[in-house]
Amino acid sequence: MDFDLTEEQRALRDSIHEFARRELNDDVVERDKSGTFSREAWQKCADMGLLGLPVPEEHGGAGADALTTIVALEALGRACTDNGLIFSVNAQMWACETPIVRFGTEEQKRRWLPGLCDGSLIAAHGMSEPGSGSDAFSLGTTARRDGDGYVLDGSKTFVTNAPESDLFVVFATIDKELGFAGVTAFLVEQGTPGLTVGKPLSKMGLRTSPMGELFFEGCEVPVENVLGKPGQGMLVFDSSMSWERSCILASTVGGMERQLERSLAYARERRQFGQPIGSFQAVSHRLVDMKLRLDTARLLLYRLGWLLDRGEPATLESALVKLYLSECYVRSSLDALQVHGGYGYMTEYELERDVRDAIGSRLYSGTSELQYEVAAKNLGL
Ligand SMILES: Cc1cc2nc3c(=O)[nH]c(=O)nc-3n(C[C@H](O)[C@H](O)[C@H](O)COP(=O)(O)OP(=O)(O)OC[C@H]3O[C@@H](n4cnc5c(N)ncnc54)[C@H](O)[C@@H]3O)c2cc1C
CATH class of the missing domain: 1.20.140.10 (Butyryl-CoA Dehydrogenase, subunit A, domain 3)
Structure with a gap:
């Protein structure tokens, strides 16, 4: 049994520790009070390569393995006192980037992953609804097939990063009768007609991490924006949750x-x-x-x-x-x-x-x- 980290892992850990201590701890008390997310700190994390840690290099990430990613995130947590920022980084990494890496088409990967890794884009994951939390697959948001796309109706709550996001990984059912087998994942872009991002939600902690609600009213999403196959939403969600539970x-x-x-x-x-x-x-x-x-x-x-x-x-x-x-x-x-x-x-x-x-x-x-x-x-x- 070998408890040693590799030389590369130790070097990465030390460099992230030094970076986070030096760059990420300004004004955290004030930003916590006002509930302010720092886009500047986010960009610094991206420039340091943190946002793309588990994303393959060909799509703009670092292609790090799980243990290396864990060691890097541990170093971040040791030196950075802005837990909200760390939470936002993790929410994007595990619930948005990872499902695109695993289930995205080549076109979806090319379109979204480089921007998510380099900090120019922010993404959020919308599963929870007012009526469905732990029982996530009982969701009420519907996706009706219409011509070359789907029409989404419903709402999401507790969506981390929503107020700042360019892209939403959203779950809706294409047929309620099918239960979990009807749940489907969609990539919905900010600005899509019929999508409204609600006012930021105020919360007890992690206040520097933005959170909001999403409302879909006749929101038309092209068929190319289905993530995975129709009816595969449970697989997409379970796969992201298993990474998220492991590393967040x-x-x-x-x-x-x-x-x-x-x-x-x-x-x-x-x-x-x-x-x-x-x-x-x-x-x-x-x-x-x-x-x-x-x-x-x-x-x-x-x-x-x-x-x-x-x-x-x-x-x-x-x-x-x-x-x-x-x-x-x-x-x-x-x-x-x-x-x-x-x-x-x-x-x-x-x-x-x-x-x-x-x-x-x-x-x-x-x-x-x-x-x-x-x-x-x-x-x-
Ligand atoms: C900081 C934060 C960030 C979040 N970010 C996101 C996000 O980005 N996207 C997103 O979709 N959601 C997000 N959520 C929502 C989160 O996933 C839900 O809050 C969580 O799944 C619980 O759902 P709920 O709040 O509706 O509670 P409920 O499911 O209503 O649960 C209420 C209580 O009942 C208990 N309970 C429920 N079912 C069982 C059971 N079968 N056995 C035993 N106990 C049970 C729960 O443990 C809890 O104590 C976030 C939440 C928080 C607090």
Whole structure:
């Protein structure tokens, strides 16, 4: 068993860490307050090659394998404190680029992937609806065949990146009677008549990541914009979700390392009752728990990357990673805040923001409860 990263992986990790520390942390407190997405930081991520990490080189990406991508995203999370930006990058990478890579026609790939990798385009993934969340395939948006295309009617909610997006990967049913077998994926361009992007939604955390609703009213989409085949939407969605569940939280492992380093330094330096607070067992044990969560989360994540690169089925492992990393991240964020006492509760310490951001991870890409369901099913229950 070899736990070493390759020289290239280590070099990539170090360069991303240095880049993120230097370039991505300006004004995060203010942008969090106002709920402002930074297009400038987005472009810097694109220029650094982050947006195209898993996209093949021929389409403008880096063609990185799963483990390398995970290591890169972990480094990003360790040094970049703008969790919303990281979330937006991930949402595009896993729920928009990956399905186009896997299911897109040559024309669709040529048309969209280079711009998504170089930062000139932003994409969003619209599955959730007011009436269908965890039960995603019970969606109500319809796609009626009409001449050379489809006419979409319905709405989507909680769509990350929507207010800034040029392209939407959208799911609709071509025949409700068919159940999940009627669900079909479409590529819908911003500006298509009949598509309205609603006002940005305000949320508890990840506030620098834009989110909005989509409304379709007689929205005509040409047949060339079907992603995959009609009726293959479940396959497209499951494939993106399995990548998303596997990799979207890689940056939280970096985030947990950052929280631990800060908390250790504070526990050594802050004195109460004449001694460093780290000498109190209640504090030191909390720090040990943070370290234990960090190491176990990283091991689970790297094992999953290794399995994915071997092309092995990893449904159980990706559900476990999504579940475990999100729960660890929430707890680690709370622990870091607690170790810092009242200062941890203050906005300028940038620890309370992590708590708000972390809670979202239990909800997006399938809630923790749903990951338990997937894992239980894969254990034969
Ligand atoms: C920050 C953030 C970003 C998001 N980005 C996107 C996006 O880009 N695109 C998109 O389409 N959606 C997005 N979503 C929506 C997300 O996918 C849904 O919120 C999620 O699937 C849950 O659906 P719901 O909110 O309707 O909750 P519901 O499905 O109504 O669930 C409510 C509660 O019931 C529980 N529950 C439901 N079914 C079961 C069950 N079978 N067993 C046990 N418990 C169950 C849930 O776990 C939850 O606790 C985002 C959400 C968040 C918070």
